[in-house]
Amino acid sequence: MANTMLKFVSVPQRQPEKRTADARRADFDEIYEDYSPQAAGEQASRCSQCGVPFCSVHCPLGNNIPDWLMLTAQGRLEEAYGVSSATNSFPEICGRICPQDRLCEGNCVIEPGFESVTIGAVERYITDTAFEKGWVQPIRPMRERAQSVGIVGAGPGGLAAAAQLREQGFQVHVYDRYDRVGGLLVYGIPGFKLEKDIVARRHALLEESGVVFHLGQGVGSGADDLPFEVLRSRHHAVLIATGVYKSREIGGPGAGLAGIERALDYLTASNRRSLGDTLPPEAEALDAQGKAVVVLGGGDTAMDCLRTAIRQGARSVTCVYRRDKANMPGSAREVKNAEEEGVHFEWLAAPEAFLGAAAVTGVRATRMKLGLPDASGRQSVEPLEGSSFTLEADLVIKALGFDPEPLPQLWNQPGLEVSRWGTLKVGQKDFMTSLPGVFAAGDIVRGASLVVWAIRDGRDAAASIHQWIEANETASAVAEQG
Incomplete structure (x- = not known):
């Protein structure tokens, strides 16, 4: 091992080549080039094979990262894939969109002085x-x-559960209101982070595996929806993996002006346009070309909106975030990419009013200062008196996070219990909701979170569903014998 690994002292960190900012601004293609076999093996060889692999500890999936890095360094790629895919349903997706700088790479033990191993790029x-x-x-x-088993939602959590349940031989049916598989992987995340043929490739593989997809099929009480009770009657168990899609709103003077849009509406329109779909008139207007764009928020969705606006040919693109760069929730790597592409950041600033008559023409914001830590441990923010300033804006995008939709009301299921945040209540260990045989996983349980956590939850929920069905089968057999 010493001859193959531990080369962090002699081999510098090298991420895959990144296309120039000018080239990136011109299209929605992924920004990173592929590693050559030699480069991948060389970068994998930097792993220290430490006794306590903090990269694995801080990976939501508990991936056996040192093992597949060692196999890659030794040129044993098929074995490396076997190890990688044993714990991760979609490693090619996580390798592209996981915030490795906050998870595995951010906790690499060789980081001080040597820079971390490029785990995500090798995984991809x-x-x-x-x-x-x-x-x-x-x-x-x-x-x-x-x-x-019926699964509601074809996002990462639902797809991960579908794969695991199919492995066990269950007949798996996935229902989704959208016309493509992937959820936010397709409609929320831009192509420059995840090209859509990557998701379509997994969709095709799952279909070939025997998973049945019912696309364009909503669940609820609408005219074309499938009633939830009918769905339950079709299957021995149901998994709810709908994610959270209800955008958080912002108040204040002028908040209802035209030109103030939700992040998901904006990103969905952009992704559909890239996919060649015909958009309705109201969605066609969600285009930043020639406009002064202001994005409110500092998470990964905000970065996606900012970088999309750049590619659409916006006249200017500004991010307004109430905390400083060190305290933003989004990936530091995404902020760097956005800065390279021409995004301007207004740190420690918060909107207080939107200007304009019928349509927005500007955002009046105020400077903020960091105060004492709040209950979550993050520093609170306080406005600075007399610090107001105005930003020109023809398009304002609200990227303030997402909340769950009120499923008990939408699905006419008053017995489906929710938390005070509106997320579904489930058993701490078995993922079962208050309805027998109905399970839930992903963002609809934990709130808006990372794709990798949805995959983890989907896999764990699938294991619980398997155990529950087998237990019921055994109980029924015993009852018949008795």
């Missing part, structure tokens, strides 16, 4: 190579089971 390289070489095969269960 391993799985892309596995697809190219034909190592990624459809799921073929050891035996088929008669029981079926």
